[in-house]
Amino acid sequence: MAHTTEPTDTAARGGTVSLADLEARAVARGSASGYGDDALIVCDRLVRVYSTDGIEVQALQGLDLLVERGELMALVGASGSGKSTLLNILTGLDVPTAGSASVAGCDLLTMDAATRLRYRREIVGFVWQQTARNLLPFLTAHQNVMLPMQLRGGGGPGGRRGRKARADELLGILDLAHCRDLRPAQLSGGEQQRTAIAVALANSPDVVFADEPTGELDSNTAEQVFAAFRRINDELGTTVVIVTHDAAVAEEVRRTVAIRDGRTASEVLRRTEVDEHGQESVVAQEYATIDRAGRLQLPRDFTEPLGIKERVLLELEEDHIQIHPDRA
Numbered sequence: 645m646a647h648t649t650e651p652t653d654t655a656a657r658g659g660t661v662s663l664a665d666l667e668a669r670a671v672a673r674g675s676a677s678g679y680g681d682d683a684l685i686v687c688d689r690l691v692r693v694y695s696t697d698g699i700e701v702q703a704l705q706g707l708d709l710l711v712e713r714g715e716l717m718a719l720v721g722a723s724g725s726g727k728s729t730l731l732n733i734l735t736g737l738d739v740p741t742a743g744s745a746s747v748a749g750c751d752l753l754t755m756d757a758a759t760r761l762r763y764r765r766e767i768v769g770f771v772w773q774q775t776a777r778n779l780l781p782f783l784t785a786h787q788n789v790m791l792p793m794q795l796r797g798g799g800g801p802g803g804r805r806g807r808k809a810r811a812d813e814l815l816g817i818l819d820l821a822h823c824r825d826l827r828p829a830q831l832s833g834g835e836q837q838r839t840a841i842a843v844a845l846a847n848s849p850d851v852v853f854a855d856e857p858t859g860e861l862d863s864n865t866a867e868q869v870f871a872a873f874r875r876i877n878d879e880l881g882t883t884v885v886i887v888t889h890d891a892a893v894a895e896e897v898r899r900t901v902a903i904r905d906g907r908t909a910s911e912v913l914r915r916t917e918v919d920e921h922g923q924e925s926v927v928a929q930e931y932a933t934i935d936r937a938g939r940l941q942l943p944r945d946f947t948e949p950l951g952i953k954e955r956v957l958l959e960l961e962e963d964h965i966q967i968h969p970d971r972a
């Protein structure tokens with residue numbers, strides 16, 4: 645085998661290490677640690693500490709998360725797990741205490757005020773749980789969808805006519821053509837949330853964040869809203885991140901990441917598989933996540949029945965690792 649590792653050879657020969665050697669090593673190290681190079685959303689060891697009256701609360705405790713462009717995924721977690729804290733950081737409303745976070749190449753820690761405004765208008769879209777936060781009550785559905793394009797300024801693609809056509813196109817994709825000239829109070833809960841999705845999409849953002857978007861809806865209506873998220877993900881390729889406490893959302897998306905105590909704890913992936921008879925079925929599998937430091941959190945359902953507490957024995961097999969309770 646040909647030797648291409650010059651720097652090591654130099655060192656092995658006992659010679660002095662040249663600047664070129666050091667540079668080559670730095671480049672090699674850099675490419676090896678290219679965490680999330682291709683991801684749209686990158687959270688790396690994200691920490692958020694709140695201090696109130698001298699008491700510190702660690703809402704995020706070194707959270708790692710990668711979301712690829714084009715994903716339709718959900719972040720789930722119990723109350724207090726850190727979902728809102730994470731969402732506030734990802735939507736540019738809050739800044740983490742430590743770690744790093746970027747969305748579509750925007751560094752969320754170092755953005756200045758002007759970039760933050762552009763980020764919130766053009767790079768990300770939002771759908772909140774409360775309609776009042778999503779839609780202006782005195783504007784029609786069509787006018788609500790036009791508004792972010794008008795606020796963006798710069799004329800927008802195709803000028804006023806282009807913006808009107810875009811608003812109509814989005815209302816069409818979301819099955820809302822019949823609601824075009826109605827005000828929010830004249831729309832059903834599901835129609836309001838679908839209009840909110842159209843508003844979020846107005847400036848063609850890289851990602852839409854939705855916070856408990858179906859929290860105030862019955863299950864049938866919620867199903868229509870999830871179908872709308874799937875449609876914009878399929879037809880427009882928009883990345884969608886849904887944040888909820890409702891674990892049942894896993895049925896509606898392809899990837900669900902669970903947050904526990906300010907860290908990502910596990911993931912459920914849903915894939916469509918085709919058997920030898922051509923029958924399609926959806927297979928959901930739960931994975932434990934490994935953080936950047938190599939830490940793995942074992943689910944309580946697994947540790948409790950085996951009485952696993954402080955330590956385990958690990959055995960490396962050819963294609964898997966065995967974890968044994970400490971019987972000593």
Ligand SMILES: Nc1ncnc2c1ncn2[C@@H]1O[C@H](COP(=O)(O)OP(=O)(O)OP(=O)(O)O)[C@@H](O)[C@H]1O
Nearest residue numbers: 694696701703721722723724725726727728729889
């Ligand atoms: N502004 C704040 N000041 C102090 N502590 C806070 C603040 N915001 C959140 N926390 C604390 O941080 C932790 C995470 O809160 P967060 O709101 O992110 O959780 P959550 O998963 O969104 O919960 P919920 O579903 O109830 O909204 C909690 O312990 C919460 O009390």
